[in-house]
Amino acid sequence: MSNPVQDVQRLGQSIWYDNIRRGLLDSGELKRLIEMGVTGLTSNPTIFEKAIAGSTDYDEALTELARSDRSVDDSYEALVIEDIRNTADLLRPVYDRTGGVDGYASLEVSPKLAHDTAGTTAEARRLFGALDKPNVMIKVPATAEGIPAVRQLISEGININVTLIFSLEAYRQVMEAYIAGLEEYVAGGGDPSHIASVASFFVSRVDTAVDALLEERMSHGGPDVKALMGKAAIANAKLAYREFQQVFGEERFSGLKGKQARPQRPLWASTSAKNPAYSDLMYVEALIGPDTVDTVPPATLTALLEYGKPGLTLASGMDEAEEHMQSLETAGVDMSQVTDKLLADGVKSFADSFDTLLSNISEKMAKLTAQLPPRQSASLGGHLPDVEAALRDLQDRDVIKRIWSKDHTVWKPEPTEISDRLGWLNVTESMADQVSALQSFADEVKEAGYRHVVLLGMGGSSLGAEALWQTFGSAPGYPEPITLDTTVPDWIQAVNRTIDVSKTLFLVSSKSGGTLETVSGYRYYRSLVEESLGKEKAGTNFAAITDPDSPLETLAHEEGFRRVFTNPSDIGGRYAILSYFGLVPAALAGIAIEDVLASAEGMRASTRDESAAWLGAAMAALALKGRDKLTIATSPSISSFGLWSEQLLAESTGKEGKGIVPVAGEPLVGPESYGDDRLFVYLRVEEDDNAKTDAEIERLESSGQPVIRLHLRDRYGLGAEFFRWEFATAVAGAALGINPFDQPNVQSAKDKTADVLQAYGSSGALPRVEAPGSLKDLLAEAKSGDYLAIMAYLRPTPEVEEAMADLRRKVAEKHQIATTFGYGPRFLHSSGQLHKGGPASGLFLQLVVDHEDDLPVPGRDYSFATLADAQAIGDLQALQELGRRVAMVKLDKDTAAGIRRIIEEIG
Numbered sequence: 001m002s003n004p005v006q007d008v009q010r011l012g013q014s015i016w017y018d019n020i021r022r023g024l025l026d027s028g029e030l031k032r033l034i035e036m037g038v039t040g041l042t043s044n045p046t047i048f049e050k051a052i053a054g055s056t057d058y059d060e061a062l063t064e065l066a067r068s069d070r071s072v073d074d075s076y077e078a079l080v081i082e083d084i085r086n087t088a089d090l091l092r093p094v095y096d097r098t099g100g101v102d103g104y105a106s107l108e109v110s111p112k113l114a115h116d117t118a119g120t121t122a123e124a125r126r127l128f129g130a131l132d133k134p135n136v137m138i139k140v141p142a143t144a145e146g147i148p149a150v151r152q153l154i155s156e157g158i159n160i161n162v163t164l165i166f167s168l169e170a171y172r173q174v175m176e177a178y179i180a181g182l183e184e185y186v187a188g189g190g191d192p193s194h195i196a197s198v199a200s201f202f203v204s205r206v207d208t209a210v211d212a213l214l215e216e217r218m219s220h221g222g223p224d225v226k227a228l229m230g231k232a233a234i235a236n237a238k239l240a241y242r243e244f245q246q247v248f249g250e251e252r253f254s255g256l257k258g259k260q261a262r263p264q265r266p267l268w269a270s271t272s273a274k275n276p277a278y279s280d281l282m283y284v285e286a287l288i289g290p291d292t293v294d295t296v297p298p299a300t301l302t303a304l305l306e307y308g309k310p311g312l313t314l315a316s317g318m319d320e321a322e323e324h325m326q327s328l329e330t331a332g333v334d335m336s337q338v339t340d341k342l343l344a345d346g347v348k349s350f351a352d353s354f355d356t357l358l359s360n361i362s363e364k365m366a367k368l369t370a371q372l373p374p375r376q377s378a379s380l381g382g383h384l385p386d387v388e389a390a391l392r393d394l395q396d397r398d399v400i401k402r403i404w405s406k407d408h409t410v411w412k413p414e415p416t417e418i419s420d421r422l423g424w425l426n427v428t429e430s431m432a433d434q435v436s437a438l439q440s441f442a443d444e445v446k447e448a449g450y451r452h453v454v455l456l457g458m459g460g461s462s463l464g465a466e467a468l469w470q471t472f473g474s475a476p477g478y479p480e481p482i483t484l485d486t487t488v489p490d491w492i493q494a495v496n497r498t499i500d501v502s503k504t505l506f507l508v509s510s511k512s513g514g515t516l517e518t519v520s521g522y523r524y525y526r527s528l529v530e531e532s533l534g535k536e537k538a539g540t541n542f543a544a545i546t547d548p549d550s551p552l553e554t555l556a557h558e559e560g561f562r563r564v565f566t567n568p569s570d571i572g573g574r575y576a577i578l579s580y581f582g583l584v585p586a587a588l589a590g591i592a593i594e595d596v597l598a599s600a601e602g603m604r605a606s607t608r609d610e611s612a613a614w615l616g617a618a619m620a621a622l623a624l625k626g627r628d629k630l631t632i633a634t635s636p637s638i639s640s641f642g643l644w645s646e647q648l649l650a651e652s653t654g655k656e657g658k659g660i661v662p663v664a665g666e667p668l669v670g671p672e673s674y675g676d677d678r679l680f681v682y683l684r685v686e687e688d689d690n691a692k693t694d695a696e697i698e699r700l701e702s703s704g705q706p707v708i709r710l711h712l713r714d715r716y717g718l719g720a721e722f723f724r725w726e727f728a729t730a731v732a733g734a735a736l737g738i739n740p741f742d743q744p745n746v747q748s749a750k751d752k753t754a755d756v757l758q759a760y761g762s763s764g765a766l767p768r769v770e771a772p773g774s775l776k777d778l779l780a781e782a783k784s785g786d787y788l789a790i791m792a793y794l795r796p797t798p799e800v801e802e803a804m805a806d807l808r809r810k811v812a813e814k815h816q817i818a819t820t821f822g823y824g825p826r827f828l829h830s831s832g833q834l835h836k837g838g839p840a841s842g843l844f845l846q847l848v849v850d851h852e853d854d855l856p857v858p859g860r861d862y863s864f865a866t867l868a869d870a871q872a873i874g875d876l877q878a879l880q881e882l883g884r885r886v887a888m889v890k891l892d893k894d895t896a897a898g899i900r901r902i903i904e905e906i907g
Helices: 004-010 022-026 029-036 045-053 059-067 072-097 117-131 146-155 168-187 204-219 232-247 251-258 282-286 298-307 318-330 335-370 381-396 399-404 427-432 435-447 463-472 489-498 516-533 551-558 580-588 593-608 610-624 641-653 691-702 715-736 746-763 775-779 798-815 832-837 864-881 895-905
Strands: 013-018 040-042 104-108 136-141 160-165 197-202 265-269 292-296 376-379 452-456 480-484 504-509 542-546 563-566 629-634 661-664 678-685 707-712 787-792 818-823 842-849 885-891
Touching (some): 004 298, 013 298, 022 029, 022 072, 045 072, 045 335, 059 335, 072 104, 072 117, 072 136, 104 160, 136 335, 146 160, 160 168, 168 232, 168 251, 168 335, 197 232, 204 335, 232 265, 232 282, 232 318, 318 335, 381 399, 381 610, 381 715, 399 593, 435 580, 452 516, 452 580, 463 480, 489 864, 504 516, 504 580, 516 542, 542 551, 580 593, 593 715, 610 715, 629 641, 629 691, 641 661, 678 715, 746 864, 775 798, 775 895, 832 842, 842 895, 864 885
Parallel strands (some): 013 292, 040 104, 104 136, 136 160, 265 292, 504 542, 542 563, 629 661, 678 707, 787 842, 842 885
């Protein structure tokens, strides 16, 4: 049976692979792709930067190169020439079978030479000679200086891939350079049948740039031009194809064609959807036609193979394409300015990647020769055979490859809440192309004079952002970030005392667009901003992050928000940190999101082999042996990682009576205070002062506790850890036999809250609840393997945090059980799923307080105090119905002192 790649080929288009790394060659994966119909491969500095710096594939070769005293530049070239030569060998049968039409591997000249005609020409000659293969192409950029080099190189019989073409005018010049070069070659007695060339016309980046301009015009009161968004790139490419048909159908080329010269095929580059709200095959399926090539990255190739529906689409709609370009001009979009900037940005991006690549190679060579610790290490003692057995099982079931092919049967027979929750696997690709737009938005907010950004969101819509904000803070000149994921009025009032609402951007963040706490917070602050700025101007103080077509997206457009970011709908909240939900807040604080994404991409590149399953296999294997309290220790600079990972693990694995209990922020104590239900994971940042934690972890290892160490070079290594833990959690779900993407028990507390509010609306009073009022009595029920979950409907203060740490330390030392802690109602969107769907090993302490200040919820007959109390009561009732062991303690006004009294009571 054929597959969609082969179907595209029958329609006259070749599919090339826009990716390379040594593991792809050594594992046989590229050979498999060629057998499936891939007929070529392209590379660029960004791809090599991710491959070499972001994986261990090259470590052995880099070690040898370092010992040979080669320069960094020579080492880089040795690595890439070996990869491209080996790729060309794999593709040689395709080249022979197609008579030289296909089967090419491409290597780019240094992007530092983009504006140097002579330098580009000399390096292209040298690289072509060093590769010494007939089926390689040298990539040359379509700059004003690069195009003359193309002509010269073609005249010398060198295969050229002309890259970074964005405009029709540049494309015409490229075609002219190719034909003129062929004419010179033939005039010198050369046989043109041995020359091949493609013109890489970039697609999706055009939409990224044009859409940003259109969005900016609408946000500044311009006409609604949303109908023009997402169409410029395809229109531009279709018009380029018409140029191709005309030029290579003219009489001038017919003479060359008679001498067996080949037309220079258009190659559609950048055909992955850069806007995560667009279909991932949007550009691929719209640009299929004869005599063309489409080079696709891994995620796009996977999508094409899975559900592509190829058809001849490229030659149709030419009139509509022209009309669209005219409409853009009418809307004030100057395409020549857009494409000039895209070319300049593209050259700079590749040059920056090249600099980063050389820097990373230098650093990696130094580390390898210095024998620094590996990225991960472990001391598992007698549990190592269990982990190895779990890994063998995953390998036998081909779990890693099946995850990457988005096979829902890895977890459950039915695709419900799995197939539509796997977008996190590929989102870094599309988000990397949004970096410039996000930074521009952040600069716009900064220049508008906003002093604070307040994030209104819950769970996955806030915890990732909060982790990034706590880790990096805000850069000089950028607004100070504040997360407000609560309904506790004292907490809201504390924020009110800090901000000036007229100088605050409120970021309303909700996947569903209808989260109760988020909507309530929005209505409250909308009323304050309208009082301050007036109803007409109030919308500019708000931005939204949500799924397409959600109620929040509709509301944001209706009420004039400054900006609306629509996230891919196939990403669940707790897996969304590397999407708009995490990156928009990070950008607004001036965090270098490109470094976060680069780190994540490096880890993502290394998760396609079985070793990537190691952390997930270890977590699951030890949990199945009773060590289900995964205790996270970190270096000081990344202490907020636990806040994010807690939700990921608890909500993903806590179901069907199973679960890994994440223990984050718990003070480390002596080994004698731990039972045999722990697995410790230590995330260590090399540049931090880790002396105290190092000593504590070494004591635990010496006592026989299992410890996994994860090593980060700096704080930006969190990007890699975000992806590592997402992938590991998915793997652990497969090993535990659960669906890590649903949250079947979260709704119970929401339903109970709704019932309580309904009762309040009828009677004007909240229902009374009966629950034990003593932690001492609750702990009397504790047994080995239990854990204490502290759920505090309080305002966080340094005094409360310190008292809570002392309480957790006391419980661990006196009762040898793990403790977790979460603020309400935040934890309902985090560990709440584990509390109700996980193992019945929890002891639940609810801490509540009489609220000093109350605030109205606009449009509702209840206040924030009533809402917070209703959520506490609803959750307590849900736990009681499940037979969980619970206690509720009401604290006095001085909450920290109240916590300390509890410590004294338990002795």
